[in-house]
Amino acid sequence: MQLISKYLIILILGGNLAAQTGIVAGQVIDRSTGLPLVGANIMVQDFNLGSATDLTGRYSMMLKEGTFQITCSVIGYAPATLGVNIATTSSSTLNFELEPVTIESKHFIHIQGEKTSGHMLGHLQQTNLSTTENLISMIEGVSLIARGSYAQEPTIRGMSGGRMNITINGMKSFGACTDRMDPITSYVEADALNSIEIGKGALSIQNGSTVGGSLNLTMKQPQYAPKNLSQWHIKGGFDAGSKERKFSFSWNKKTPGSGISLSGAYRKAKDYADASGHIISYTGFEKMNLNLGYKKRLNQESQLLLEFVSDDAYNVGYSALPMDVGYARLRMAGLSLKTRGISPHILNAEWKVYGNAIDHWMDDSKREVLFMDMHMDMPGFTRTAGSYVDLLLGRDQRSMLKLRSDYYWTSSYADMVMYPEGSSPMEMVTWPGVERWNMGQFMEYQSIIIPDMNVNLSMRYDLFHSRATNEMGQDELHIFYPGNNLERMDHLLSANAHVAYNIVDNWRSILSVASGQRIPTVSEAYGYYLYNPVDGYLYLGNPDLPVETSRQIEWQNNLTSSAGSMSLNLYFYKFEHYIFGQTMSEDAFSYANGWKKYIDGGSAQISGLEWSVLHRFSPHFIFQGGVNYEASSLDDFQDFLPLIPPLEVHGSLTYERRRFWVQMDTRGAAAQTNNSKVSGENSTPAFLAINLKGELDILPGLKLNLGINNLTNQLYHEHLDWGDIYRPGRSGFISLTLNNGIMGQ
């Protein structure tokens, strides 16, 4: 963006001098891998002039004196246009970094330094204390479920858990907590993120079949540099409200042929206070995260990437639950090989193999008021391993075919042991060693039919095999499903189609239809008496559940002008076999109101709109805002769906100069009275919270970041928050970042 504005300025200043010639030259690289792009087209707009890149990704052209708009395009990448001013006998450098093809069904946000940019959320500023969830929630249609202050769970348009697919760099991983206290997003530190890709509903099915949406977190990768280079930063931050202290660092070694990146973060927080000064017990936590990446260039066209993520959280309080987490641990490793130019038609190929393990230990040993004088432990474990192969095929600029074959295996085991005083320990297996494997085939075809019209079709087939392997767990489920072999084979078919059309130059309209499917989660198919604090019921899995299906239609409109942009999305989902908990018994005992069983809940609907706007009052003064509204119904129960956010508004005003920025942002919601009664949800009152933050470059390489969250000290909780626990009251935060720039580099 800065680059463009820089050249725009040059462009404006450039006069109509005599027609002489100069040279423009540069290199085109893949932004995600840093590899040069061979055969990229370089076109000078409004002139019948062009060039192409050589084997090193370089190009050069002779141009007359003057100002030009130069567009770079290559199959599989989003084209980019930059302005250049050519002076007589001078040589200008114009480098392009192209983004791998972005399908319009997906939304991206990029995290670069302290700035977050993306579709319609141009200027929401990130602070050093932002979490991964904070960043995800900047996207229209994303809300968070809070169970405490840690590990909030993202929902896309009110859909979460098994209705969503969350991957890290395309790698599958599954939370090990039966109460969903560890969404995969909680194992990734915001500092280590490069971008977040969001697909809503079944509009993006590359990473797996889904009905509710997909979320792929991509991590910062090691990078190359023309000559050896070392970069580092350290950050320290403090939040007065939760007494959170955070330290993080990163170190990057870049060479022409390889790159190493190492980053880490440590966070420790105490219980926070709400706006009335009341301490919310069990909201503190401690966390340590490490990321290591190594990239090696094998030749001009191929590279190897090795990545490792380790995340450890300790003593995580969950105020909305009767238990806390002793530890939550992720270990993840991946190895991928990327190559270009295997053959003229295979533009890109990637092969990846990965594995990860999550151990999650939930217990109530830190609680004083114990349930019936007993302690309990609820450990859970997941192990996942998988592999995929991506191929991008294309013959010319106008059409492309993307193929993915993926495979993974995962196993989930959880149990619960209670220790009554003076009596025998009581144990039950809650996830009966469920082993599941999945084989998927994905293909996507993109074509430019006429210059202003794009068509995008994708399809996915999945084969799932699931079975319960733990004997005790099998015996438990056989109480309810005698003779059931607790094994299931599912065939899933998902497809979508998008047509994008530029109605007029600055009005792009995209019509999408999609059909998605998902299999029941481990809890839904095989869970055994899992407690849900929202309705206070125990939930029993149902191995005979049908596959849940969705049909989706969506109409997106994007208007752009020189001063900003505006977008409006209208969407409608219709579900069949919506998986839902039905009350089986209301015999209340000690902590539970009874028990429910997951059943085929029949048909359900969600419809809504997302409206957002970005406006630049001046180059330095930017407004950004949006409104989301969603309505739902669960037909057979004559009820609303649970976890549906109310009417939400958000907005921000940013003033930015070269050395500082200040931003005021606000987030509010109307009251939610369309709450799901069957699910035991309450209605939630309206709120409006305001945050203020800013950043100052004190010295080259030294930055100060500070702000106040919940400026007006609103006492509020959001509709999706469990247990109606209030959010933190007004609190200030401050952080400092020091990087290698301080050394004069």
Add this chain to the structure above:
Amino acid sequence: MKLLILLITLVGSLFMILGCEESENDIDVTEDLVLIGSAVDNGLTVDLYSDEVLKVGLNKLYFELTDASDEKITDAQITQKPIMHMETMNHSCPVAGPESTPNSDGLFESEVVFIMASGMMGTWDDTVFVENQEVNTSHTVVFENLTVLETDMKKNLVFVDADMNEVIYIVTLNGLDDPKVGLNDLVLTIHKKQTMMSFPEVANLSVSINPQMPDMGHGSEGNVDPVYTENGKYEGSVAFSMTGYWTIDFTISQGSEELGTVQYAVNF
């Protein structure tokens, strides 16, 4: 073609050899049983077996009869009378069988519900009368000093009827020696104590089951109320949703009249 025929013949004979080997395997059924005692009377040997060591509750007994030439006798009528000898009195217990025809292994099956353990209080013996119908001879043997282990699976249910008569039902719970989480099959036996020597089965009762976990305050789903099958036995299932200390209440009714409730405890 010739090769195919040869192959088929080869495979066929292989199967036959394997098949022969299997049928030649002579399994001694008594190997899996516990020998309680052997007694000889006038050339007839009576071997008494049970599924496991005798204990309070339902026990399955097996009688094997062999003559002097070690031939199994299958045509016989057997009756038995287990007696507990105590210091001041004697009593018997509920008995069913043996059957008049032996099972496929040539063993005569019977069921005995021991209502007391052997030991300081007294000793058990079992007097067995055999009518050998193959040669028309009669025999009496006594298995003395049987070891019957204590369990807490026998309860007395005392019911006072409308005429103020006390009726004692002897209720034993069987099948939960090795309880597990999940569904456990169980057998409840119900006999009436008519005299010290007569304990007839009670067949026309209805039983409802109610397991509870007192430490948790909950019961369980998926239980199957025991229903009468034969010989005073009521068969059903109890569901334990988790390990730990469980109580199981059986409420016994005759028609609309509730006779009472017996409670057992299981800890695992």
